[in-house]
Amino acid sequence: xxxxxxxxxxLVTLTAxxxxxxxxxxxxxxxxxxxxxxxxxxxPFPVSELAEGDAVTGLTVTKGTTPESFAGEVIGVYxxxxxxxxxxxxxxVDMPAVAKxxxxxxxxxxxxxxxxxxxxxxxxxxxxxxxxxxxxxxxxEDMDDYLDEPFExxxxxxxxxxxxxxxxxxxxxTRAQASQGLRQLPMPVGVSGISQQRIDGAEKRPYLxxxxxxxxxxxxxxxAGPETLVAGGNMAASLSYGDVTQAGVGTVxxxxxxxxxxxxxxxxxxxxxxxxxxxxxxLYIQEDPVSPAFKVANLGAPTGTISxxxxxxxxxxxxxxxxxxxxxxTATYDGRTRTGTTKNTVDTAAASTTFYQIVANHDxxxxxxxxxxETMAWSITGTDTDGSPFxxxxxxxxxxxxxxxxxxxxxxxxxxxxLTRITGVTLDSVTSESxxxxxxxxxxxxxxxxxxxxxxxxxxxxxxxxxxxGKTLVLRAVLAGPEGLSYVPASMKVPASAKGxxxxxxxxxxxxxxxxxNINSVTKAKKVVDAMIRNDEVxxxxxxxxxxxxxxxxxxxxxxxxxxxxxKRVRVxxx
Numbered sequence: 360x361x362x363x364x365x366x367x368x369x370l371v372t373l374t375a376x377x378x379x380x381x382x383x384x385x386x387x388x389x390x391x392x393x394x395x396x397x398x399x400x401x402x403p404f405p406v407s408e409l410a411e412g413d414a415v416t417g418l419t420v421t422k423g424t425t426p427e428s429f430a431g432e433v434i435g436v437y438x439x440x441x442x443x444x445x446x447x448x449x450x451x452v453d454m455p456a457v458a459k460x461x462x463x464x465x466x467x468x469x470x471x472x473x474x475x476x477x478x479x480x481x482x483x484x485x486x487x488x489x490x491x492x493x494x495x496x497x498x499x500e501d502m503d504d505y506l507d508e509p510f511e512x513x514x515x516x517x518x519x520x521x522x523x524x525x526x527x528x529x530x531x532x533t534r535a536q537a538s539q540g541l542r543q544l545p546m547p548v549g550v551s552g553i554s555q556q557r558i559d560g561a562e563k564r565p566y567l568x569x570x571x572x573x574x575x576x577x578x579x580x581x582x583a584g585p586e587t588l589v590a591g592g593n594m595a596a597s598l599s600y601g602d603v604t605q606a607g608v609g610t611v612x613x614x615x616x617x618x619x620x621x622x623x624x625x626x627x628x629x630x631x632x633x634x635x636x637x638x639x640x641x642l643y644i645q646e647d648p649v650s651p652a653f654k655v656a657n658l659g660a661p662t663g664t665i666s667x668x669x670x671x672x673x674x675x676x677x678x679x680x681x682x683x684x685x686x687x688x689t690a691t692y693d694g695r696t697r698t699g700t701t702k703n704t705v706d707t708a709a710a711s712t713t714f715y716q717i718v719a720n721h722d723x724x725x726x727x728x729x730x731x732x733e734t735m736a737w738s739i740t741g742t743d744t745d746g747s748p749f750x751x752x753x754x755x756x757x758x759x760x761x762x763x764x765x766x767x768x769x770x771x772x773x774x775x776x777x778l779t780r781i782t783g784v785t786l787d788s789v790t791s792e793s794x795x796x797x798x799x800x801x802x803x804x805x806x807x808x809x810x811x812x813x814x815x816x817x818x819x820x821x822x823x824x825x826x827x828x829g830k831t832l833v834l835r836a837v838l839a840g841p842e843g844l845s846y847v848p849a850s851m852k853v854p855a856s857a858k859g860x861x862x863x864x865x866x867x868x869x870x871x872x873x874x875x876x877n878i879n880s881v882t883k884a885k886k887v888v889d890a891m892i893r894n895d896e897v898x899x900x901x902x903x904x905x906x907x908x909x910x911x912x913x914x915x916x917x918x919x920x921x922x923x924x925x926x927k928r929v930r931v932x933x934x
Contacts, residue, residue, distance in 0.1 A: 396588045396677070400615035401470070401478035403500035406446055411435050415479060418591020419469035419610055420641050420654075421456045424583050426591030429454035431471065434493070441484075441497060442670055448480055448496035460646045461490025465654025468610035468621035468672065470590050471496055481612040481672060483623030485651055497623035502612065502671045583638035583659035585677060589614060593639035594621045595658050596665040596673055598708035599686075600635060601701035603715045605708060608639050608656050612672065619663070620674045629668040633681040635704045636663035684709055684786045688717045690724040692795035697724050706786070710776035713789050717768040721793070725764065730799035732758040732922065737771050737791040743881045744783035751888050756895040758870070758922040760799045767793065770873075774888075777878035784881060802838035802845065804868050804897065804925035809834055818929040826933045828858035836866050836897050836916070838923060849899055849916045857910045857933045862903035864931045868923030869896040894922040903933060 413433040418426040430453040440447025450471060452462065462485040469482040471494075481502065484495025588594055590613055597606030609622040619636065626634065638659035646652045665675035683702035686709070690697055699720035703712040725731075736754040743749050751774070757766045771791060778784055808815040809824050810833040817837075818824050826832045834849040849866065869892045876887045892898055896917035903910040917923070 396586050396592070396614055398614040398616060399590045401472075401499065401590065401613045402476075403498070404473040404475075404477035404479045405500060406436055406448060406479075406498045409433055409436055409448060409473075409479070414474055415450055415471050416474075417452070417469055417471040417482070419454075419466055419482075420591065420593050421644055422641050424587035424592060424638070424640050426589065427454075427456075429457065431494075437495070440495065445501055445670070446498060447484060448498060450482075450494050450496055452482075452492050452494055456644055457492050460644050460652035461485070461492060462494045463644050463652035463654055465593075465608050465641075465644075465656065466494075466610060468594065468612045468623050470499075470610075470612045478613060481610070481621070481623030483672075489649055490646070490652065497671050499612065502620055502623065502674075581659075582657040583640040585638055585659075585662035587638045587640075587659075588619060588636075588662070588677065593641060593654075593656060594619065595637040595639045595656075596622075596626050596634040596668075596675075597637060597658070597661070598627075598634060598705040599683075599701050599703040599712045600637070600658070600661060602699040602719050603686075603701045603712055604658060605712065606637065606658060608654060608658070614677075617677045618674065619677060620672055622672045624672060625670060626665070626668045626673050628670070629705065629707070632665060632668045633704050634665035634668065634673070634675070635661040635680050635683075635702075636665050636675050636677070637661055680704075682785075684789065686712050686716050686789045688720040688791045688793065690720050690793045690795060692724050693797075695724055699723065706779040709779045709786060709789070710772045713775045714768040714772040717771070717791060717793075718764055721764040721767070721795075725795065728762050728764070729797075730760045731763040731795055731797050732756065732799055732801075733763060733767060733793050733795040735767055735771075735791055735793045737789070739775065739778065739786060739790075740788045741778070741784060741786040741881075744781070749881050749885070751884060753888055753891055755891075755893050756918070756922055758799055758801045758894070763795065763799070774878070774884065778881070778884060781878075781880060800841045801870065801922040801924055802840045802868065802919055804836060804866055804923065804927050805839040805844065806837040807834055807849065807864070807866050807927055807929055808837060808846075819927070823930040823932050824864055826853045826857075826931055828853055828933050829855035832864075832931075834864075834899075838919060840921060845919065847897055847916055847919055849897065849914075851899055851901055851912060851914050853901075853933055854910055854912070856908075857903050860903035860905040860908070860910060860933045862901070862910075862931050863928055865898075865900040865902075865926060865928045867898050867900070867926040869894040869898065869917070870922040870924040871926055872898065893918050895919045897923055901931065903931065 411433060415431045415433060417429045420426055431450045434449035434451055437447040437449055467483050471479045473479050478499040480496040480498045482494045483497045485491055588611055590611055592611045594611045595606045595608045597604055599605045607626045611619060611621045613620050639656040642655045644652055645655055661680040663675055663677040664681045665673050667674040681704040683704045686703050687698060687700040697720060699716060701712055701716050703709045734756050739751045741749055759766045775789055778786060807818050809818055830853060832851050832853050836847045836849045838845045872892050878884045878887055892915055896915050899914045901912040
């Protein structure tokens with residue numbers, strides 16, 4: 360798992376796993392205004408013409424945005440090394456930065472050329488442990504030929520004894536090290552503005568399990584412009600950008616007629632996708648003695664769209680950026696107010712972006728992991744499958760005596776997750792407004808009382824609720840709070856058909872209930888939202904029966920001025 364530290368505005372990742380590099384900034388989603396890069400329109404060099412010992416050259420960036428050249432030599436071709444009918448070309452790279460740090464994360468996509476200038480392929484794989492000058496190359500002739508059948512690339516490519524011996528003979532890598540195998544060069548992973556502790560705690564939700572780790576980075580138009588997106592230059596692809604930037608940073612392999620291809624391996628293996636394309640600027644290459652070194656970079660403003668994310672790399676076009684869902688949170692606390700906004704371009708990331716946006720903005724405003732309470736009002740706007748617009752709205756109250764921030768984001772994120780799984784539904788915005796207080800106190804359901812004449816009679820401990828068919832059962836919920844007991848009216852009409860029945864009456868605080876359901880349409884989502892119970896409300900549930908006849912009734916009362924936890928159940932007899 361990766362952890363990061365803040366150093367200025369750069370992304371600093373201490374260790375990494377395959378996944379996403381995440382930065383932070385607020386920026387717009389318009390097309391780039393500076394010049395487009397010059398295309399190289401490279402011609403592929405056939406793998407079948409390669410031979411051991413062939414000299415190669417390549418391009419990559421070690422600092423800033425300008426590609427630097429390197430030399431190398433072909434070790435051999437590892438047949439089916441990436442996948443069925445997809446060979447891996449083994450090359451030893453000769454470059455001072457590689458001699459110092461080994462093949463690094465973020466070098467993925469670096470183009471490697473034959474002596475005649477044709478493009479052999481892109482650096483995409485490295486030895487499993489420690490620094491190494493040996494790189495696995497994805498053939499360029501395959502980088503636009505995506506496999507029809509889904510194929511999950513192996514985390515590590517096995518190296519046989521023969522190839523291990525050849526690698527050991529041609530490099531400083533031992534046969535034992537080479538035998539450990541080759542793996543896709545990892546991409547640093549992180550989530551902007553959120554600590555590693557928060558990421559780890561958030562992974563109880565499936566849509567947050569992206570291997571994400573905390574980071575602090577910068578994304579701005581000043582970092583790098585689209586003219587730097589040239590062969591061997593930096594490139595990034597993001598699922599979201601703004602307060603929460605979720606992006607992988609690698610290298611451009613080739614540009615031609617406004618089209619761009621890079622990485623040499625998948626970003627997140629989305630297939631057809633709508634990732635946003637960014638330039639980037641390298642601060643430096645961080646060495647690591649036990650795992651691949653990594654590129655520390657700032658992202659530029661979005662300047663195009665990555666439309667394909669496949670086994671052999673990512674491909675996209677310069678110019679228009681993808682449609683985005685605007686996800687924002689406004690948090691107010693102790694006289695401070697901040698609105699944080701993120702543009703989300705890939706629907707499968709919208710739920711995690713929603714959660715991380717809420718956490719990041721709360722952490723910025725609260726500036727602490729603290730107890731407290733808040734009211735949050737949210738809305739989701741979008742377009743239904745038939746093209747009609749829709750809006751969902753709700754307001755709730757939350758409280759925690761440990762860490763308020765974690766309590767507030769899950770319900771909204773869960774709903775976003777459900778909506779993005781409905782084919783044809785488009786989300787335009789996810790907006791939330793939070794008003795936060797230091798008061799973390801709550802109520803607990805202590806009991807229930809029935810009004811009989813002028814007296815309130817406590818129920819339970821042998822005392823049953825006495826009801827009359829067709830009449831109203833006059834009750835009140837007893838809530839225990841920091842100032843003592845409070846009361847919430849909780850009356851319920853008993854159906855005339857319930858005469859002679861017996862059963863139970865339950866009172867449950869909203870803080871103990873989860874509102875949800877199987878959402879497979881916007882219509883169902885609206886019903887779920889309409890039926891949601893606030894955390895500061897109390898649900899009454901009446902269940903009566905006699906022989907084969909049953910009566911079920913529910914009612915929601917409140918809200919109270921605090922979140923309500925706990926539950927009580929009493930017996931009911933109807934005359």
